[in-house]
Amino acid sequence: MIFRYTTVxxxxxxxxxxxxxxxxxxxxxxxxxxxSSFRLVHPAGALPPTGTPFMVPANARAIQRGxxxxxxxxxxxxxxxxxMAGVQPxxxxxxxxxxxxxxxxEMENILAEEGMTFANVVRxxxxxxxxxxxxxEFNAARSAFFETRHVFETFLPASxxxxxxxxxxxxxxAGAIAMKPKxxxxxxxxxxxxxxxxxxxxxxxxxxAAEIITPAARQLFISGTASIKPNSxxxxxxxxxxxxxxxxxxxxxxxxxxxxxxxxxxxxxxVYLKEPSxxxxxxxxxxxxxxxxxxxxxxxCDVCRDEWLFEIEMDAVKGARFI
Numbered sequence: 643m644i645f646r647y648t649t650v651x652x653x654x655x656x657x658x659x660x661x662x663x664x665x666x667x668x669x670x671x672x673x674x675x676x677x678s679s680f681r682l683v684h685p686a687g688a689l690p691p692t693g694t695p696f697m698v699p700a701n702a703r704a705i706q707r708g709x710x711x712x713x714x715x716x717x718x719x720x721x722x723x724x725x726m727a728g729v730q731p732x733x734x735x736x737x738x739x740x741x742x743x744x745x746x747x748e749m750e751n752i753l754a755e756e757g758m759t760f761a762n763v764v765r766x767x768x769x770x771x772x773x774x775x776x777x778x779e780f781n782a783a784r785s786a787f788f789e790t791r792h793v794f795e796t797f798l799p800a801s802x803x804x805x806x807x808x809x810x811x812x813x814x815x816a817g818a819i820a821m822k823p824k825x826x827x828x829x830x831x832x833x834x835x836x837x838x839x840x841x842x843x844x845x846x847x848x849x850x851a852a853e854i855i856t857p858a859a860r861q862l863f864i865s866g867t868a869s870i871k872p873n874s875x876x877x878x879x880x881x882x883x884x885x886x887x888x889x890x891x892x893x894x895x896x897x898x899x900x901x902x903x904x905x906x907x908x909x910x911x912x913v914y915l916k917e918p919s920x921x922x923x924x925x926x927x928x929x930x931x932x933x934x935x936x937x938x939x940x941x942x943c944d945v946c947r948d949e950w951l952f953e954i955e956m957d958a959v960k961g962a963r964f965i
Contacts, residue, residue: 659677659678659679659695659696659697659698659714659725659727660677660679660680660693660694660695660696660727661679661680661682661693661694661695661696661727661912661939662679662680662681662682662691662692662693663682663683663684663691663692663693663806663941664683664684664691664692665683665684665686665687665691666683666809668691669681669682669683669691669809670809672691672693673809675709675710675711676704676711677711678698678704678705678711678712678713678714678725678726678727678728678817679727679728680727680728680767680769680808680815680817681728681808681809681810681815682769682806682807682808682809682815682941683806683807683808683809684806684807684941684942684943685942688918688942689915689918689921689940689941689942692939692940692941693939694910694911694912694939696725696727696910696965697963697965698714698716698725698965699714699716701716702714702715702716702725703715703716705726705752705755705756707729707730707748707752708730710728712726712727712728712729712730712752713725713726713727713729713752715756718964719824719825720823720824720825720828720856721821721822721823721824721825721828721856722756722757722758722821722822722824723819723820723821723964723965724752724753724756724758724762724818724819724820724821725817725818725819725965726749726752726816726817726818726819726820727767727817728808728815728817729745729748729749729752729815729816729817730745730748730810730812730815730816731744731745731748731812731813731814732744732748734810734811734812734813736813738771738776738779738780738813738814739776739779739780739783741812741813741814742770742779742780742783742784742813742814743783743786743787745814745815745816746760746783746784746787746816747787748816749763749816749818750791753820756820756822757822758820758822759791760788760791760793760796761791761792761793761796761797762797762820762821762822763793763797763799763818763819763820764797764799764800764818764819764820764821764830764852764854764863765799765800765801765818765819765852765863765865766799766800766801766802766816766817766818766848767801767802767816767817767818768780768784768801768802768803768804768814768815768816769804769805769806769808769814769815769816770803770804770805770806770813770814770946771805771806771807771808771812771813771814772805772807772944773803773804773805773806773944773945773946774805774944774946774947774948777803777946777947780803780814781803781847784847785847788847793847794847797830797832797852798832798847798848798849799818799848799849799852800833800848800849800850800851800852800863800864800865801847801848801849801865801866802865802866802912802953802955803848803866803946804866804914804943804944804945804946804953805943805944805945805946806941806943806944819863819965821854821964827856827857828854828855828856828857829854829855830852830853830854830855831852831853831855832849832851832852833849833850833851833852833853833862833897833900833901834849834850834851835850835851835867835893835896835897836896836897836900837872837892837893837896838850838867838870838872838873838893839870839872839873839874839875848865849865850864850865850867850897851863851864851865851897851901853901854964856961858961858962859959859960859961859962859963859964860901860959860960860961861909861957861958861959861960861963861964861965862897862898862901862903862957862958862959863957864894864897864898864955864956864957864958865955866914866945866953866954866955867890867893867894867897867953867954867955868886868890868945868947868950868952868953869885869886869887869889869890869950869951869952870893877947877949877950880949881949881951883920883923883951883952884923884926884927886950886951886952887923887924887927887952888927890952890953890954891927891931891954894954894956898958901958902960903958903960905931905933907958907959907960908937908956908957908958909957909958909959909963910956910957911937911938911939911954911955911956911957912938912939912940912941912954912955912956913938913939913940913941913952913953913954914941914942914943914945914952914953914954915940915941915942915943915951915952916942916943916944916945916950916951916952917942917951918942920951920952921940924940924952938954938956
């Protein structure tokens with residue numbers, strides 16, 4: 643992949659955290675209790691085990707819940723950073739709507755320990771078991787929390803909300819990147835999509851992308867993106883995996899180009915396929931555009947609408963990567 647293990651700002655050594663998919667046995671054998679990670683389960687035999695790392699400084703402070711590290715925090719000259727992965731609702735026996743409502747305060751508590759609020763969150767991940775059954779209920783819980791915390795008035799983060807079970811049997815697990823600037827020339831900006839309407843236009847509470855900007859470097863976080871008709875919330879090319887991939891990749895490329903990036907700057911990407919067989923169409927798209935098969939981690943997940951067959955998220959970096 644173009645996956646560049648760029649040095650984290652002001653750090654010589656890095657430790658890996660991140661995303662892991664496989665059968666329960668495969669995931670359990672690959673994750674470490676000392677690393678913040680999403681421990682995600684895809685159907686047995688659907689695709690080989692896969693994962694993609696995030697880099698956090700080796701000297702980052704670990705934050706634990708339930709005997710497992712769910713976040714890392716560290717400082718640079720520019721900002722305080724926090725990476726959360728695998729945060730769970732406190733009561734896994736609760737109804738799934740209650741778990742959705744509870745996971746955001748759990749994240750908020752971790753942020754508060756680091757002197758941050760949800761206004762500092764740049765990007766989130768929500769891995770939701772059986773997402774197509776209750777995405778509306780989940781989204782209502784997220785929006786209600788954002789309303790009470792004035793997130794819509796401060797900084798609406800980029801996000802991925804995707805269907806995946808997890809090793810612990812929670813209704814959902816969550817994570818985030820947060821940044822608290824120390825200088826006036828360090829900031830995060832919401833990035834709109836040139837080819838899609840804002841997600842808020844159809845009451846989904848996230849931004850299409852977000853970017854961290856410092857004098858020396860920039861990092862762009864593109865939300866989970868799927869095939870939507872322009873200026874609409876309607877699914878484009880229902881039932882056609884090839885056209886859905888084509889349109890989705892056109893959309894993310896337009897976001898990259900709008901901020902001065904291109905494919906060579908992509909540092910991390912995850913492809914979510916509705917069916918294992920759709921890997922063939924995805925690999926054909928990569929070959930057509932002269933990109934390596936390792937361009938993105940590939941896994942089988944449900945996208946939040948039954949008609950969506952493909953989704954991708956990605957990051958891009960100019961200069962030193964922050965996380």
